[in-house]
Amino acid sequence: MKWKCVIADDTEIDNLTVVSYAKRFPFFEIVGAFQSSQQALACIEKNPIDVIFLDIDMPNLSGIELRKKVSEIPACVFITSHTEYAIEGFELDALDYIVKPLTFDRFQKTVKRIEEFMDIRQKASLFDASIGGDAIFIKEGHAETKVKMTDIIYLEALKNYTLIVTSEKKHRVLLNIGTLLKDDNFQSFIRVHRGFAVQKHLIKTIRANEIELEYTITIPLGRGYKENLNKLL
Known part of the structure; x- marks a missing residue:
């Protein structure tokens, strides 16, 4: 089973890092990786997305604001340098909150959480x-x-x-x-x-x-x- 995902981070090196890590897992289908929240939103409006990896501190439209607009996406992971947004992030039903710098070990733990969540989502009471x-x-x-x-x-x-x-x-x-x-x-x-x-x-x-x-x-x-x-x- 593949899960369609979108990545949004305005810092190029962080964006490429998430893309590189996500590609190591064959069940992720990367629909788009964007350095702009508006570009990510345009993509999400045209495609059904299962997972979104979001930076928070982005110009014009923050990751928090983007999540509010795409709350229908089941799994949201915030990847950010700003720990002060953690509570607000989890209030928006974030599945995980990763503090930069991102490491593969930490990303792998998040993927495990996504797998468990998606499995429960498929089997649990509906x-x-x-x-x-x-x-x-x-x-x-x-x-x-x-x-x-x-x-x-x-x-x-x-x-x-x-x-x-x-x-x-x-x-x-x-x-x-x-x-x-x-x-x-x-x-x-x-x-x-x-x-x-x-x-x-x-x-x-x-x-x-x-x-x-x-x-x-x-x-x-x-x-x-x-x-x-x-x-x-």
């Missing part, structure tokens, strides 16, 4: 389909579980996964919470924290830093998401 908008099917092993939308209490982000939580069980699906909330089936949910979204009608009490739901469940309330609740109210 959000599959909906029936009339009132239920979803979740693949769990060889079985499919039907979950009514009205039975879901909240969603919890878990790196590249999302936990779909009902009163009886937690189902894990291999989609990040942001992607899941864009689906029409989840329009009744509201994001209240970087890691949580809840059913609007189940909100019982809103406090300074938390929300109490029905079923006596407490969810943290993120400072940046209070405006969402104000709009709802």
